Amino acid sequence: DDDDEEEEDINDVGGSSRTQTKEEIRTELSNMSFEDILMLQSKVGTKVYNEVAYGSRKSQDVSKKKRLNKNRPVEISAKKPTPFIRQVVPVRQPTRRDPRFDDLSGEYKPEIFEKTYRFINDIKRREKEIIQKKLKKTKTDGEKRNKLQFLLKRLENQERARLNQEQQRERELQLKRQQREQTHHGDQPFFLKKSDKKKLHLAEKYLDLKKSGKLENFLSKKRKRNAVKDRRKLPKQLQHKKTSQDTQF
Known part of the structure; x- marks a missing residue:
C-alpha cells in the first residue's frame, strides 16, 4: 500500500512538472519575435508547434462531445444551421409496379381481356351517340363542332381498330383449328410465315373493299x-422537273 501511494505521488509530480514546462514554453513563445517563431516552427514542425502552443484539438473535441449521462442526447450547437431535408423517422416507401410488365399480374390473354373489359365498348358506343346528337345541335359554334368531330373520328378509329384485331384473332384461331384437324388425321402441322399471313390479310381486305364499293377510292389513295x-x-433535279411537268398538265 505504501509503495502504491509513493507511485501516485511521483505521477502527480511528473504531471505538474509537465504542465509547468508547457506553460513556460508558451510564455517564452509569447515573448519571442515573429521571425524566431517561424524558424522554430520550421525546425520542430507545425504539428508539434501547434500541440505545444495551442494544445491538442482531439482532447478538446472529446471534452466537448462528452455527456453527463449516456442516455442523454448529444448537444448540438445552435450556431450550425440544420439541413433543410433531414430524415428524422425512417419512412418505408411503397414499391410501385406496373402491371403491364410484372409477372405477378399473370400472362396476357386477349380473349380473357376482351371478356372482362367488354363494358368499355358499351360505354364508347353511348359516348358516340351523345357526340352525334351534340353535333346535330351545334351548327353555329365552329370551334365546338370541330372538337366534337375530332372526338367522333377518334372513337370511330378505335372501333375500327378493335374490329380489325378481332378479325385477325379469328383468323389465327381458324388456322389453329385447321392445324389440329390435320394432326388428328395424321398430317404434319404447318405454320404460316409472317409474309403469308400478311398476304391473306391483304386478300381479305381487298374482298371487303370490293363488297363495300370503296376499292377504287382505296387504290387511288x-x-x-x-x-x-x-x-x-429521286434526285432533287429530277424531282423539280417532274413537279414542273405535273403542273403543266
Missing part, C-alpha cells in the same frame, strides 16, 4: 402515296 414515296427517292 394508294397510288398517290406510292408516287410520293417514289418522288422522294
Whole structure:
C-alpha cells in the first residue's frame, strides 16, 4: 500500500512538472519575435508547434462531445444551421409496379381481356351517340363542332381498330383449328410465315373493299402515296422537273 501511494505521488509530480514546462514554453513563445517563431516552427514542425502552443484539438473535441449521462442526447450547437431535408423517422416507401410488365399480374390473354373489359365498348358506343346528337345541335359554334368531330373520328378509329384485331384473332384461331384437324388425321402441322399471313390479310381486305364499293377510292389513295414515296427517292433535279411537268398538265 505504501509503495502504491509513493507511485501516485511521483505521477502527480511528473504531471505538474509537465504542465509547468508547457506553460513556460508558451510564455517564452509569447515573448519571442515573429521571425524566431517561424524558424522554430520550421525546425520542430507545425504539428508539434501547434500541440505545444495551442494544445491538442482531439482532447478538446472529446471534452466537448462528452455527456453527463449516456442516455442523454448529444448537444448540438445552435450556431450550425440544420439541413433543410433531414430524415428524422425512417419512412418505408411503397414499391410501385406496373402491371403491364410484372409477372405477378399473370400472362396476357386477349380473349380473357376482351371478356372482362367488354363494358368499355358499351360505354364508347353511348359516348358516340351523345357526340352525334351534340353535333346535330351545334351548327353555329365552329370551334365546338370541330372538337366534337375530332372526338367522333377518334372513337370511330378505335372501333375500327378493335374490329380489325378481332378479325385477325379469328383468323389465327381458324388456322389453329385447321392445324389440329390435320394432326388428328395424321398430317404434319404447318405454320404460316409472317409474309403469308400478311398476304391473306391483304386478300381479305381487298374482298371487303370490293363488297363495300370503296376499292377504287382505296387504290387511288394508294397510288398517290406510292408516287410520293417514289418522288422522294429521286434526285432533287429530277424531282423539280417532274413537279414542273405535273403542273403543266
